[in-house]
Amino acid sequence: MGMVYAVLGAALAALLAGVGSAIAVGRAGQAAAGAVTEDPSLFSKVLILQLLPGTQGIYGLLIAFIALGRIGIMGGDPVSSATVGLQYLAACLPMAVVGLISALQQSKASVAAIALVTKKPDQFGKAMIFPAMVETYAILALLISILAINGIK
């Protein structure tokens, strides 16, 4: 049973963060396509803004790899008890939940930033900061998940 919990944790981290990023990058992509339709020279700038909410999916994948590498699926020792399995599940949850929510919220900031760049291309640096601020919380969740997984005996 412990193995089931541990795999569930790894799967949720990859799944929720990945779903969040997929929706978010798609949403920002629509805005980016609109901006580039009107001004193709904006491509490189809006591409970066589109990709920003994609990082949560990568963080989720990273957590899933780390967890799977410790529970006997891609290395490490198999999970011995339900308690340990639940510890892995709990350790993966910060990345799973915060990854999903932060990606969706970051996409809104990205779409707004793309609108800013469309009107004022010279303000790209400032525009990038707004969605990047949301990234802070995804990174915090990533750190907590890594520390928690590494702390499981």
Add this chain to the structure above:
Amino acid sequence: MTDKNYIYAVARVRSHEMKLLSDQTIDRLVHADSMKSALELLNGFGWNGSDPAEMLQTQEEAIWSFVDEIVDDRSVFNVLHLRNDGHNLKAAVKAAYTGEEVSGTLTLPRANIAPALVVEAVRERNFEVLPEAFRESAKEALDELFKTGDGHRSDTIIDRAVLDEIRRAGEASGDEVLSFFSEITVASSDIKIAVRGADTGAGREYFEGAVADCSSLKREELIQAGLSGREAIYSCLSSTEYAEGVPELKKSISAFERFCDNRLIRFMKPQIHHSFTLSPIAAFILGRENEIKTVRIVLSGKQNGLEEDFIRERVREMYG
């Protein structure tokens, strides 16, 4: 349509918003010393052409060809065309009564129902092909015209149906800009009906038939005020959100129309910062139409050699 489907469209609108004329540009246009220099100024902003009528028509067509590019289903903006439908229906009813052909110049092109279809439906008395909202009123207006020969009464029936439909469509849109547009359109029409009715000494029957329901005015109170005279209308409006428009209404109907247009523009301005809904697109369309209306007023003033101050009093605030 869900919000996400408008993200692409709004991103494109953002780019086009930069080409909107500003209040300062309109001020320079009013200040232009001749028609020629006014047209040159407009050419500099991408309003190409040397014939004012052609230029304005091109700009109007550009709005809707752009909307067709960015929105899959244009029917969400049907509420903006309902007044044109009403105009075409009135022209069709008059043509059916006189037996004359309706030329293209008598109908308006940007309508929800094809003008030719309206003309044929009314001529053949085949009202079933018209949208449900206009079937009864078209029949009633035609019957009224044949019965009394009173074109004004016939028009009033259609105008009322249009106002009712604008209100219904605005509420059904679920969009704050389109809802506000429909509310202010119906309310301002009601107020103008009340004033004109008061000036001509119209009876209750006229007011009951012409004044439509809306949320921002109490219909019965407005009708009662219209029966009592202008001062009663001013007093009735003083406790509504149109209180600031009373001084304008005292000046003229056109000054009041300007007040309502400016009120709509001020309501829409925050949409410049929204990215996900239909509202920024609706605001852009209405902003562009307002821009064209203002340029038309200025150019027409220049063409007729009107004083700068006279023109300035009539220009609208810009969305851009």
